[in-house]
Amino acid sequence: MVTNVTSFGRSGLYDWMIQRVTAVVLLAYTLFIVGFLLLNPDVDFQQWQALFANTAMRIFTLLLVLSFAAHAWIGLWCVTTDYIPMTGLRFLVQAVTGLMTFVYVAWAIHIIWGV
Amino acid sequence: MLVSVYRYNPEADDAPYMQDIHIDIPGGKDIMVLDLLQLLKDKDPSLGYRRSCREGVCGSDGMNMNGKNGLACITPLSAVVKKDKLVLRPLPGLPVIRDLVIDMAQFYAQYEKIKPYLINDQPAPAIERLQSPEQRAELDGLYECILCACCSTACPSFWWNPDKFIGPSGLLQAYRFLADSRDTAQAERLADLDDPFSVFRCHGIMNCVSVCPKGLNPTKAIGKIRNMLLQRAT
Numbered sequence: 146m147v148t149n150v151t152s153f154g155r156s157g158l159y160d161w162m163i164q165r166v167t168a169v170v171l172l173a174y175t176l177f178i179v180g181f182l183l184l185n186p187d188v189d190f191q192q193w194q195a196l197f198a199n200t201a202m203r204i205f206t207l208l209l210v211l212s213f214a215a216h217a218w219i220g221l222w223c224v225t226t227d228y229i230p231m232t233g234l235r236f237l238v239q240a241v242t243g244l245m246t247f248v249y250v251a252w253a254i255h256i257i258w259g260v
Numbered sequence: 261m262l263v264s265v266y267r268y269n270p271e272a273d274d275a276p277y278m279q280d281i282h283i284d285i286p287g288g289k290d291i292m293v294l295d296l297l298q299l300l301k302d303k304d305p306s307l308g309y310r311r312s313c314r315e316g317v318c319g320s321d322g323m324n325m326n327g328k329n330g331l332a333c334i335t336p337l338s339a340v341v342k343k344d345k346l347v348l349r350p351l352p353g354l355p356v357i358r359d360l361v362i363d364m365a366q367f368y369a370q371y372e373k374i375k376p377y378l379i380n381d382q383p384a385p386a387i388e389r390l391q392s393p394e395q396r397a398e399l400d401g402l403y404e405c406i407l408c409a410c411c412s413t414a415c416p417s418f419w420w421n422p423d424k425f426i427g428p429s430g431l432l433q434a435y436r437f438l439a440d441s442r443d444t445a446q447a448e449r450l451a452d453l454d455d456p457f458s459v460f461r462c463h464g465i466m467n468c469v470s471v472c473p474k475g476l477n478p479t480k481a482i483g484k485i486r487n488m489l490l491q492r493a494t
Contacts, residue, residue, distance in 0.1 A: 146454075147458055149455065157455050157459060158486075158489045158493055161460050
């Protein structure tokens with residue numbers, strides 16, 4: 146058993162599961178948005194705003210943002226633990242990544258409910 | 261033909277270098293790479309490499325031949341030589357002791373971690389623990405591993421974290437004991453593997469499968485371990 150306190154869920158299985166579930170959410174949202182744009186090739190501001198004013202769409206978008214944050218954290222944590230062997234530098238990069246992820250999530254919530 | 265061999269003697273050389281040697285194969289025969297190494301050693305007795313059984317059983321002469329890991333003794337020149345040139349390097353990712361000889365301590369440390377022996381807490385029967393032919397068949401494709409390290413040293417996840425990721429060879433062996441009907445320590449074995457490094461550093465690129473000289477499939481075994489972990493946790 147290798148212990149590590151910086152991974153998303155401590156357990157490898159948990160990280161693996163979260164990575165897969167969030168990937169499905171990212172795919173579903175991408176397909177939805179691409180489908181919406183294909184069905185409305187001449188989409189205007191009113192239609193776009195109406196779409197995001199819908200509570201269901203806001204919940205879906207929040208789910209996307211949270212999934213994206215978890216997915217990105219697990220992926221980038223893997224990259225940093227592979228390629229940055231120096232513990233101090235690795236922890237710093239991970240801390241910056243975590244802070245940026247939090248800022249993006251908070252900012253995205255502000256945008257979603259600001260439409 | 262031209263053979264380019266990785267040379268490094270830490271007592272004499274500041275840094276490793278490639279030694280180019282032109283050599284004629286007697287009779288132009290399609291000999292094994294190990295036979296070629298013997299010809300090179302006849303020319304230059306200071307060349308170091310490991311070998312023993314010369315028939316793909318002992319796993320001593322794993323090396324990197326024209327960029328691909330394999331056993332020198334069962335790899336004919338026709339399978340690896342390109343444009344009449346052969347580049348021989350030690351297995352990548354582990355410390356070099358000398359020339360083509362690597363220090364496999366990290367590889368063995370990972371093997372030791374998975375407890376590569378049967379654990380059974382029940383009283384021993386009078387003669388032996390029996391298995392049905394079906395239970396025995398579960399071990400096929402697993403027990404044949406000869407620990408040559410060709411797979412683990414072809415794995416980038418093992419290169420970056422050789423102290424934390426068990427590696428394809430160790431995980432194939434881990435599944436060999438998880439799948440054994442006579443073993444009673446399945447829960448403890450799985451609990452030891454459920455961290456972000458031991459198993460889950462495998463991203464399924466299958467370098468291990470493409471280089472295994474015994475034709476085994478560590479990626480499949482790792483998938484089975486993951487499914488067992490998943491079964492246990494959901």
